[in-house]
Amino acid sequence: PTFSIVKFLLYAFMFVMIFPYLPGSDSGIFKGVSVFIGVLFSLGSSSAIANIIAGIVITYMRPFKTGDRIRIGEMTGDVIEKTLLVTRLRTPKMEEITIPNASVLSGNTINYSAPAKNDGLIIHSTVTIGYDAPWKDVHQALIDAALRTTGIMQAPTPFVLQTGLEDFYVSYQINAYIKEVNRTTAIHSDLHRHIQDVFNERGIEIMSPHYRALRDGNTTTIPADHLDEGYKPASFRISSNPDQ
Structure with missing residues (x-):
C-alpha cells in the first residue's frame, strides 16, 4: 500500500511539472478547458476522495x-x-x-476473528426458566448442552450468567468459547438444539419467550429441595350462603 501511494504521488507531481510544457498550454482555450475539468473533478469527486483517504487510514x-x-x-x-x-x-x-x-x-x-485466534471468541444465548427450577440444575443443563455442541471448546469451560430476575422467570445466559468464527451461525443453531434436548431429558421447562398456564396458585414456586419435609400446599376453603 505504501508503494502504491508513493507511486500515485510521483505521477501526480510529474504531471504538474510537465503541464507547462504541453503544446498549447498557454492558450486561453487550453486554460479554459483545464479550469472546467478541474471544477468538474472537484465537484464530482468529493465522495471518492473521502473514500480514498478513508481507505488509506x-x-x-x-x-x-x-x-x-x-x-x-x-x-x-x-x-x-x-x-x-x-x-x-x-x-x-x-x-x-x-x-x-x-x-x-x-x-x-x-x-470477531482477531480474538478467536488467541483465547477464543465467546458466543452466548439466553433462555428464561421459571422460579420453580433450581438454578444449579439450570446452570448444569446449559453447560452440558454447550459441551455437546460441535465447535464449542471444552476449555475454557462454558459458564452461565443470570442476567435478570423478571416477573415470571429467571434469565440465564450460556457463554461458550469457539475458534471457528466463520461457523458462528451453525454453532449457535447446534447449541440451541442441544439445549432443547438436555432440558427435555431433565424435565426443565423453557419459558421462552413467554409461557402461560393455569396452575394452583397456592403451591409455592420454591424448588422442592428447599422446602420442609412433608410440605403441603394450602387448600381452598369455600363457603356458601343458601339464602343468597
Missing part, C-alpha cells in the same frame, strides 16, 4: 484483513476484498455487500 489502522468475520453497523460478514474506495463483505447467507470506506471509518467495526 483503514490500511494503516489494520482493524481487519481479508478473511476476517467482522460487523460494520448492522452488517456482518467475511471480508472478501479491500480497496482504497470500498470494502466488500460476504454474509452468512452468501450475499455480497459493498461498503464505502468513508462509512467504514465513520462507524464502529467489530472484528
